[in-house]
Amino acid sequence: MTRTLRTQVAVIGAGPAGLLLSQLLAGAGIETVVIDRKDRAYIEGRIRAGVLEQGTVDALSEAGVGDRLRREGLVHDGFDLCFDGDRHRIDLRALTGKSVTVYGQTEVTKDLFQRRFAQAQQFFLGVSDTRPEGLKDARPRVHFTHEGRGITVEADFIAGCDGFHGPARQSIPPEVLRTFERVYPFGWLGIMVEKPPVSHELIYANHARGFALASMRSQTRSRYYLQCGVQENIADWPDERFWEELSLRLGPDTAASLQTGASFEKSIAPLRSFVAEPMRYGNLFLAGDAAHIVPPTGAKGLNLAVADVQLLSRALIAHYRDNNDHYIDTYSQTVLSRVWKVERFSWQLSTLMHQFPDNSPFEQRMQRAEFDYIAGSEAAARSIAENYVGLPLE
Ligand code: FAD
Ligand code: DHB
Numbered sequence: 076m077t078r079t080l081r082t083q084v085a086v087i088g089a090g091p092a093g094l095l096l097s098q099l100l101a102g103a104g105i106e107t108v109v110i111d112r113k114d115r116a117y118i119e120g121r122i123r124a125g126v127l128e129q130g131t132v133d134a135l136s137e138a139g140v141g142d143r144l145r146r147e148g149l150v151h152d153g154f155d156l157c158f159d160g161d162r163h164r165i166d167l168r169a170l171t172g173k174s175v176t177v178y179g180q181t182e183v184t185k186d187l188f189q190r191r192f193a194q195a196q197q198f199f200l201g202v203s204d205t206r207p208e209g210l211k212d213a214r215p216r217v218h219f220t221h222e223g224r225g226i227t228v229e230a231d232f233i234a235g236c237d238g239f240h241g242p243a244r245q246s247i248p249p250e251v252l253r254t255f256e257r258v259y260p261f262g263w264l265g266i267m268v269e270k271p272p273v274s275h276e277l278i279y280a281n282h283a284r285g286f287a288l289a290s291m292r293s294q295t296r297s298r299y300y301l302q303c304g305v306q307e308n309i310a311d312w313p314d315e316r317f318w319e320e321l322s323l324r325l326g327p328d329t330a331a332s333l334q335t336g337a338s339f340e341k342s343i344a345p346l347r348s349f350v351a352e353p354m355r356y357g358n359l360f361l362a363g364d365a366a367h368i369v370p371p372t373g374a375k376g377l378n379l380a381v382a383d384v385q386l387l388s389r390a391l392i393a394h395y396r397d398n399n400d401h402y403i404d405t406y407s408q409t410v411l412s413r414v415w416k417v418e419r420f421s422w423q424l425s426t427l428m429h430q431f432p433d434n435s436p437f438e439q440r441m442q443r444a445e446f447d448y449i450a451g452s453e454a455a456a457r458s459i460a461e462n463y464v465g466l467p468l469e
Pocket of ligand 1: 087088089090091092093110111112113118123125126180202205236237238239240241265279295323344363364365371373374375376377378379380415
């Protein structure tokens with residue numbers, strides 16, 4: 076027999092977007108039920124983002140999950156762009172007065188889960204057959220199966236925080252939904268290793284052999300990425316080959332201080348730009364990767380999800396607390412205007428920093444000219460920096 080529950084906001088997805096939304100709403104006394112098809116350990120272990128904008132750090136702090144982040148996060152005042160062996164530091168602090176914080180998405184989700192469980196949040200994890208329904212009704216519903224039993228959550232609103240492959244966006248009628256997409260002809264091969272990072276700041280390198288990124292999670296744990304073919308096989312990338320290739324792409328000076336070791340995570344991620352419009356349909360709101368994907372080059376995906384949820388929580392709080400639907404009515408438009416700017420930046424940095432198999436010699440010269448412009452012009456460097464540290468919420 077199906078069990079039916081009532082709540083104010085049904086949140087599909089317990090990634091950073093869904094968890095933070097339920098946390099922010101709980102802070103305003105708004106009740107949520109959070110549903111995810113994976114279990115807590117799986118979600119907490121999913122290695123993804125690593126760089127948080129100041130606005131993201133502030134949002135997490137305001138949500139009451141900033142203590143460990145402030146203690147353990149590494150504040151970075153700049154990063155390096157390298158092009159064919161030439162290196163230019165983007166001085167974030169000097170150019171914008173702001174910095175970014177290196178703190179893994181795994182840690183963000185752990186902090187949020189811990190807090191939600193401590194506050195007795197109602198979760199349904201490990202569910203299957205999630206199906207949103209009645210999006211234009213006053214009481215939309217989410218149906219799913221949990222531990223073999225059919226459950227229906229009836230709510231005032233549904234928040235689709237269920238990532239790129241989730242059912243929320245797909246439940247918007249195709250004649251209403253418009254999507255925009257660019258798929259890049261390569262992926263990122265990422266590894267994690269228990270060794271100190273090669274440099275105290277991040278290095279993004281465009282080398283004739285392909286893009287490389289040197290990042291980190293802590294003073295003793297490094298994260299490295301290499302541009303690779305989308306169809307490539309992880310099995311063809313034993314650690315030795317990865318280190319060899321990374322050394323070549325980072326160049327001899329940097330490679331001299333590279334500490335290698337056995338990787339404990341290795342995966343290939345495709346690169347995509349994607350936006351779905353609108354981000355609201357009836358009483359369904361989309362937030363985070365459910366509505367948009369950016370290629371990872373600008374470190375924007377998680378930050379964008381957090382910004383969406385800040386705006387969505389503001390809209391829902393105004394509805395319940397002040398009986399004011401202005402922010403609900405303008406949610407899609409407000410969020411999309413920011414999303415497109417961040418899409419533009421992620422596309423620009425991806426286009427600048429990768430080797431494109433079909434690039435003509437003209438396009439190669441354009442890349443070089445853009446790098447030289449950034450290296451030689453404070454205005455160009457500031458434009459990169461202000462996007463990297465994060466654009467204002469609206
Ligand atoms: P997700 O984290 O995808 O969460 C969605 C949740 O919905 C998942 O838990 C999923 O299990 C659940 N779900 C899906 N389908 C269903 C269903 N049918 N029923 C119920 N639940 C469902 N971003 C940055 O900001 N900085 C970075 O440095 C960065 N680096 C990255 C590196 C890599 C290799 C990758 C892959 C991504 C990176 N990102 C980065 C992007 C970032 O990880 C995502 O943008 C972020 O996870 C989005 O959060 P979200 O909550 O919207 O979606
Ligand atoms: C990381 C990922 C990114 O996409 C990026 O731009 C910077 C850092 C990371 O996983 O550390």
